[in-house]
Amino acid sequence: MREIDNPVSPCDNPCDVAIPPVYPNQPILxxxxxxxxxxxxxxxxxxxxxxxxxxxxxxxxxxxxSATASGPKVxxxxxxxxxxxxxxxxxxxxxxxxxxxxxxxxxxxFIPEVAGVTVTFTEGGNPNPASMAALGRExxxxxxxxRAVEGVWVKxxxxxxxxxxxxxxxxxxxxxxxxxxGRADAYDxxxxxxxxxxLEVARSAGVNTNVSGAPDLDIVIVGGxxxxxxxxxxxxxxxxxxARQINVMQERYRDYRLSSAGALIGxxxxxxxxxxL
Numbered sequence: 001m002r003e004i005d006n007p008v009s010p011c012d013n014p015c016d017v018a019i020p021p022v023y024p025n026q027p028i029l030x031x032x033x034x035x036x037x038x039x040x041x042x043x044x045x046x047x048x049x050x051x052x053x054x055x056x057x058x059x060x061x062x063x064x065x066s067a068t069a070s071g072p073k074v075x076x077x078x079x080x081x082x083x084x085x086x087x088x089x090x091x092x093x094x095x096x097x098x099x100x101x102x103x104x105x106x107x108x109x110f111i112p113e114v115a116g117v118t119v120t121f122t123e124g125g126n127p128n129p130a131s132m133a134a135l136g137r138e139x140x141x142x143x144x145x146x147r148a149v150e151g152v153w154v155k156x157x158x159x160x161x162x163x164x165x166x167x168x169x170x171x172x173x174x175x176x177x178x179x180x181x182g183r184a185d186a187y188d189x190x191x192x193x194x195x196x197x198x199l200e201v202a203r204s205a206g207v208n209t210n211v212s213g214a215p216d217l218d219i220v221i222v223g224g225x226x227x228x229x230x231x232x233x234x235x236x237x238x239x240x241x242x243a244r245q246i247n248v249m250q251e252r253y254r255d256y257r258l259s260s261a262g263a264l265i266g267x268x269x270x271x272x273x274x275x276x277l
Contacts, residue, residue, distance in 0.1 A: 014087035014121040016160040020198045021151035022080045024243040027065045027073035044223035051220040078243035080195040086161040090119040095168045097197035106187030108172040114138045136262035146260040150246050152253035160205035167204040195242040211245035
């Protein structure tokens, strides 16, 4: 068992759980104009994005699903959210952060369909397979079409669920007010986005979310001169890759992988071994 920072059973009752799922195959819009504003040098931004996000040898592979007027929609970066389970009641919540509002400032939201799932437990404190299957079916469809999940299943002491839900509620209120009151920063593709939110929620309950070992995006610079390219490599913003960051966490906590249909992958005995029983 590779749960270095997650003991076999951190609670006497069924544990609260944090699941930060990443959806590597969910297309992510990279806004060309926003990227251009963050790179104050004369380069070919559109071609830079095209070549950067066309990399079949990357892990995971990067490709452009479609090109839009706003920018390319990229596969392989990954969208992230946070699911939390109350070990005492079986209640489930799933929250995510993104540019869901018309203004594009950013919005925190709960997905009500996931909250319709109740996880039930055996006498040994393990989740029943039927409720695990129901949870998986909803998690892969948080944004409509079923998409595979790469995540971790982190067992936490009872009370962690309330801590994380409270954190989400506070952030939701701050983001909603931030448009007018300056209580929150705007969504930013390099510094304030879906995965930074998901990791902050998990960290509020004590999850080790250090993902510094994940490789950043290798930007292919097109245009400009040698001085420009050197300056870009030195001063350009760092673009994180959630699909790589979750791989780092999977070295620390139990893997939680789902097919696009919501079935567990590679760990068929997962429900019966959750608490080492």
